[in-house]
Amino acid sequence: MSAVDIGMAGAVPRSYLGEEHTLSSWLFTRDHKRIAILFFISITFFFFIGGFAAALIRLQLLNPAGTLFQPEVYNRLFTMHGIVMVWFFLIPSIPATLGNFLLPLQIGARDLAFPRLNLFSWYLFTFSGLWAIYFIFIGGNDTGWTFYEPYSSNFANGHVIAAAVAVFINGFSTIATALNFVVSTHRLRAPGMTWFRLPLFVWAIYATSIVMLLATPVLAMTLALVAIERFWGVGIFNPVLGGDPILFQHMFWFYSHPAVYIMILPAMGVVSELISCFARCPIFGYKGMCYALISIAIIGFFVWGHHMFTAGISLTSAVFFSLMSFIVAVPSAIKVFNWTATLHNSRITFDAPMLYALGFVGLFTIGGLTGLILATLSADIHLQDTYFVIAHFHFIMVGGTVSAYFGGLHYWWPKITGKRYPEMWARYAAILTFVGFNFTFLPQFILGYLGMPRRYYTYAPDLQTWNVLSSAGASILAVAYVLPLIYLTWSIFHGERAGSNPWGATGLEWRTSSPPPKQNFPRTPVVTEMPYRYDPRNGSYTTQDGVHFPEPAFGEASV
Amino acid sequence: MFSGRLQEQYTDSSQQSETAQLGMWVFIATEVMFFGALIFSYMIYRVAYPEQFRLAGHDSFILLGSINQALLITSSLSMVLAVRAAKADQQRALVLLLAVTAALGLAFLGVKGYEYAQDVATHSVPVVDYIFKPGEHRPTESFWSFSSTGTGRHPTHRPAGIALGLTSWCGRRRARSLPTMTRRSR
Numbered sequence: 001m002s003a004v005d006i007g008m009a010g011a012v013p014r015s016y017l018g019e020e021h022t023l024s025s026w027l028f029t030r031d032h033k034r035i036a037i038l039f040f041i042s043i044t045f046f047f048f049i050g051g052f053a054a055a056l057i058r059l060q061l062l063n064p065a066g067t068l069f070q071p072e073v074y075n076r077l078f079t080m081h082g083i084v085m086v087w088f089f090l091i092p093s094i095p096a097t098l099g100n101f102l103l104p105l106q107i108g109a110r111d112l113a114f115p116r117l118n119l120f121s122w123y124l125f126t127f128s129g130l131w132a133i134y135f136i137f138i139g140g141n142d143t144g145w146t147f148y149e150p151y152s153s154n155f156a157n158g159h160v161i162a163a164a165v166a167v168f169i170n171g172f173s174t175i176a177t178a179l180n181f182v183v184s185t186h187r188l189r190a191p192g193m194t195w196f197r198l199p200l201f202v203w204a205i206y207a208t209s210i211v212m213l214l215a216t217p218v219l220a221m222t223l224a225l226v227a228i229e230r231f232w233g234v235g236i237f238n239p240v241l242g243g244d245p246i247l248f249q250h251m252f253w254f255y256s257h258p259a260v261y262i263m264i265l266p267a268m269g270v271v272s273e274l275i276s277c278f279a280r281c282p283i284f285g286y287k288g289m290c291y292a293l294i295s296i297a298i299i300g301f302f303v304w305g306h307h308m309f310t311a312g313i314s315l316t317s318a319v320f321f322s323l324m325s326f327i328v329a330v331p332s333a334i335k336v337f338n339w340t341a342t343l344h345n346s347r348i349t350f351d352a353p354m355l356y357a358l359g360f361v362g363l364f365t366i367g368g369l370t371g372l373i374l375a376t377l378s379a380d381i382h383l384q385d386t387y388f389v390i391a392h393f394h395f396i397m398v399g400g401t402v403s404a405y406f407g408g409l410h411y412w413w414p415k416i417t418g419k420r421y422p423e424m425w426a427r428y429a430a431i432l433t434f435v436g437f438n439f440t441f442l443p444q445f446i447l448g449y450l451g452m453p454r455r456y457y458t459y460a461p462d463l464q465t466w467n468v469l470s471s472a473g474a475s476i477l478a479v480a481y482v483l484p485l486i487y488l489t490w491s492i493f494h495g496e497r498a499g500s501n502p503w504g505a506t507g508l509e510w511r512t513s514s515p516p517p518k519q520n521f522p523r524t525p526v527v528t529e530m531p532y533r534y535d536p537r538n539g540s541y542t543t544q545d546g547v548h549f550p551e552p553a554f555g556e557a558s559v
Numbered sequence: 560m561f562s563g564r565l566q567e568q569y570t571d572s573s574q575q576s577e578t579a580q581l582g583m584w585v586f587i588a589t590e591v592m593f594f595g596a597l598i599f600s601y602m603i604y605r606v607a608y609p610e611q612f613r614l615a616g617h618d619s620f621i622l623l624g625s626i627n628q629a630l631l632i633t634s635s636l637s638m639v640l641a642v643r644a645a646k647a648d649q650q651r652a653l654v655l656l657l658a659v660t661a662a663l664g665l666a667f668l669g670v671k672g673y674e675y676a677q678d679v680a681t682h683s684v685p686v687v688d689y690i691f692k693p694g695e696h697r698p699t700e701s702f703w704s705f706s707s708t709g710t711g712r713h714p715t716h717r718p719a720g721i722a723l724g725l726t727s728w729c730g731r732r733r734a735r736s737l738p739t740m741t742r743r744s745r
Contacts, residue, residue, distance in 0.1 A: 217592035236600070247600055
């Protein structure tokens, strides 16, 4: 470790983990890094709850007769899986954990703009999550995560209002976090950190936050209306009382389609960091990547109707939404091409984060291209509400976002904990994730094409082979997700100490000790360089505060 | 905007206060989307059933609604003036304006209560007690559903606003006795 590192100037400050050890020092902390850890614990819990439901779904579908669960139970299982995974894992996954931890570090700030609001967001989130889980266990909700009307107000017999309240409260947690990110990015950047020197991860979190701020309130109001309608029986979406159920779909998807971008944009940010670092090459077309992120965030607001092609919307609007869905693929494709171009003539090393990142690029591309098939009006008539759709969005959300989340988690693990994870195990987990994922979801494309509808607890017997393949894949995936839980926990206690910059990366977060002190930087860094100044010829790099390192620091073991 | 104590993430109090203002603007943007969703769905039905909504609207009390609108806007004005008085360190004006704001808020609640009582008297409470008048169909009840959903939010958050206003006044009083407080006086 070099003496010029900012974190090492003068006396070594105590890390944010070592400051205090009491429970209240965690529960009342205002440090963005500790709040990130709190979020991390919460979402990991919810991830395994949601994953457990998924495992039960795949168990049920091993057998075409659907003998394991009653249909009502099955309905509750997939609803629980959807609600927990979407709102209590995927939406906060990267922003609330890695974003919370890294955004202030990457812009050279001491904390987020509103630390108390940040902590409040975690309380809202955890409270709403536990509330949702409680109601799931005392009876659950069978509307599917989409709360479609008029089923949810008139016919569903579960705890619909409780679930809607959980998502409503969760929404304000999302809004609070997003507000913090937007304001911090605008006001708290270190001297010299211009917009076009921001790491792409910050750009991605910023774009995501804008989407969160503008879309989430609409969902909150929509679900409030659903709850009001169900509770008081007033006519808002219910056609019997003069309401319009299609209006519900419009309002729901006005949020829930941008929500897909809330999930994928941060993943794109993570992957940009990983690919550039492990290819030792500046990201190809940095500005194009920034514009692509913002374009996706904006265009993403005008494609919601593609969820409703078969719901009876007019042909004119269907054509518009189809066209917009094709257009939003352009900036996404720009990103894929730029990641690929970054790899060209570079020095790739296949450490675990890079394996996850490369897996992301492949899976995201398949997910994106099958999205175009679904955006085609005629094809969608056939494929709507089949397993083709399920496979498509799982390629984006699980193959894409979850892979990137794990990649990012491994990459920044030494920074977060100060410990190195066991590299070999991590590579196994990364490869197993990729294999298990494809095993699980590729067969579902075929199932959907053959006409197997989603959300059914039984299916035609001649579809069993593909379903068994998919369930077998899910068991591999389960192992791939449990593995990191084990070895990452192990590494906290027994891992090698990590240096301040174990990957030889250029961002400001690597210019302070691992784990960072409470104040992040003893001195506010001054930024003079673009991000990603790697030299693929010899692996050297220049950090954003202008220090040149002749060799990558791979394998650096201790401070 | 009050800046309070300089927090560690800021370099100076002007950065802190500008950041707080930006935060408030961003929050207001989310509120626009939140209530926009409600107003938008009202608009959809208004366009879908123009005649029915016109009929239903006849039963609403336009004068009471207008008075309340005036009270609301005036209370916004007095609150903004209170903020200005706080910035200028005009303690008496501040107390007076906060009291005016709270009084207007309470007056609003009074008028609202009277208006709801009239709605009950004319059987215009959706679901609970709604009687269709000649020529009225389902959508008129929807009109009243939107009316109570929309206006029902006011009486629930107004008391909170009044309480917050009073709290900030108390906080301000306390702040005066703390010498370490960073005060902005532009």
